[in-house]
Amino acid sequence: MRALFSAICCLFLVSIGANAQNSPDCRTAIPVCADAPILSTTDGSGDIDDFDPDVITQSGCLEKGSVSSANIENNTSWYVFRAGTDGQIGFDIEALPVSGTILTSELDFALYGPFDQTTGQNFCTIIGDGSAQPIRCNYEVNDTGFTGIGVNPIDGRLGAPFVKGSQNTYDEWLDVTAGEIYYLFINNYNTNFDGDAEPFALTFTGTSVDADQNTALDCTLRDEFLGLDIIACEGDPDIVLSALNSPAGPDIANVTWTLDRDDDGTIDEVLAAGPAETEFTVTSPNSGRYFVSIETTLATIITDDILITFYGVPELDEVRVIDDLVNSDQTDPYNIEIVPLGDGDYEYAINGGEFQDDPQFFDVPPGENTVIINDKNGCGITEALPFLVVGYPKFFTPNGDGVHDSWNVLGIETLTAPSVYIFDRYGKLLKQLDTGSVWDGTFNGRELPSSDYWFRLDYDRDDTGVVVARSVRRHFSLVR
Structure with missing residues (x-):
């Protein structure tokens, strides 16, 4: 018969952070509606990365500007809209002349979605790090002054899936469902060098708009003019x-x-x-x-x-032991719970495995293990943090058959200054164990009866230079 084990954890941790890329301009995207054209400008200057420069350098849709060292953002504007009805949506982005006569802007766009606002997901993080790819985009040379989704009003050319070099500045119509959220990124690549803002008009089109421009997009979103909640x-x-x-x-x-x-x-x-x-x-x-x-x-x-x-940046507070035989697939369960500091949206991986949202792990092997904590908001990820699982037998059988004849804490030699104190159910001290010693189930040379006994493990943990006293109390069974 295999002995059942519980677990005691001591851990040593150092955390490192990663810079977040959660699209600063996207976070304050302007809520828009379809009931009138929107007059605006591309007012960014390329000094903030809305996209992770290590990930999105050339996505097949968005490209770097004419300055080879520039990032993907130059003179940008962000908008957010929410579908008000099921149907077809498009839009025209018209470059407007500067000083009444000169048309200098070269407008391109990328559209992201659909997003479900009820999920609480940080949309601008997954946009910024490339997890969410554009569903419509175009950066073709714009010789009509118009780009968008649907039909070019100047030459009547119907939008098609983006193909580089096609010189079609329009993409396919968008089929939407009421309640879906979309983010629209408008970029001006023609003035990478001066950073001046240039005007444009954004007008929504499509059968939904033709049917009722006041309901095609949910205009109540515009009342949330400060934008959606920001993480x-x-x-x-x-x-x-x-x-x-x-x-x-x-x-x-x-x-x-x-x-x-x-x-x-x-x-x-x-x-x-x-x-x-x-x-x-x-x-x-x-x-x-x-x-x-x-x-x-x-x-x-x-x-x-x-x-x-x-x-x-996520930090590890402690690793807790959970005795849960129901959820264990083995007879020797080492079940633990990862406890982080803070209240971010975390996921966890142990021993190089897959990430999971649940901080509890079952059937963790004894000995040294590692855990990685990732903040799904893009606020950082720890290095692999080691923690130690130390086990003890849930029972022992001192009957002289050579199997489980003695009891001790397994892995005690890995702890600092450990001492184990064994008590009966009334709290009487029966035995003190140090590193390397075991208990044979006797007291003053007399065999003790089958029963539950308790132990206390005292040890020190050196945690970044601060010694923290730890004490663990558990019970086990003597079976004759």
Whole structure:
């Protein structure tokens, strides 16, 4: 018969972080609707990577600009829209002249989705690191001043799947389902050198828009003018919240920004107030729900709020032992639970295996193991952190047959200054074991009866230079 074992863990850890790529501009994408053309500019300057430069250098759709050392972003704008009905959606992006006559911009786009807002997924992270690929995109030479999805209104050319060199600046119509979220990235590659903003018009098209432009896209999303809730990483670039994207437009008389740090319904601080406070900058790691109240020149009040959560690099707090025979496929279960510091969205892998969301692992082998913790928000991943599983027999049979005749803690020699104290059910000390010693089931030379006995294991753990006293108490059975 094989002995059943429980487990005791001591661990030694060092964590390292990875820079996050969760598309800073994407996080504050402007919510748009289909009820009127949107006039805007490509106002980025290529100084922030919206895409992981180690991953997306040449995706077959998006390309680097004309400066060979430039990243993939140059003079960009981000928009987000939500389908209001099932149907067909397209859009026209029209480059507008500068100073009334000169048309200098070369607009391209990439469309990402569909996303389900109810999942709580960090869409801008999976866009930024390449996990989510564009479903429509185009960077062909634009000789009509138009690009988009559907039909080019200048030459009537129907959109087709993107083929480099086709000189078709339009992609296929998009079939949407009500509630789906899409992110639209608009880029200007023609002015990589000067970084000047240039105007364009965005107009939605398609059979859904033709049927009712007020319902084709969910216009209530525009009321969330601060954008969808943001998950960011500690050390990320600042997040700029803007009241200028509100339905008030330029008709602003006064703006007040407030903060509920714990998102518990209590306003903790008035951050800024005044007619000129049309923007507020959130710096890492100031998590909380941010509110804005806008008083218009018509004495109406427009409000919105957004939850911004900053996560840090994951850290390992401890490895807990769980005695769970039900979930074990073996007779010697070593079942553990990984306990991280923080409340990020983590996944875990032990001993080089696959990642899983569940922090519990069953049938972990005794001895030294490793765990890796990854933050699925893109806020970092640990190195392989070693932890030690030390086992003890759940029972022993001191009957002289040479099998399980003695009891001791397995792996005790790997611990620092270990001592094992064995007690009966009434708390009487029967035996003290040190490294290398065992118990034969006797007390003062007298055989003790079959029963449950208890032990306490004391040992020290050297944790980054700080010695932490550890004590473990468990019970086992003597069987005669």
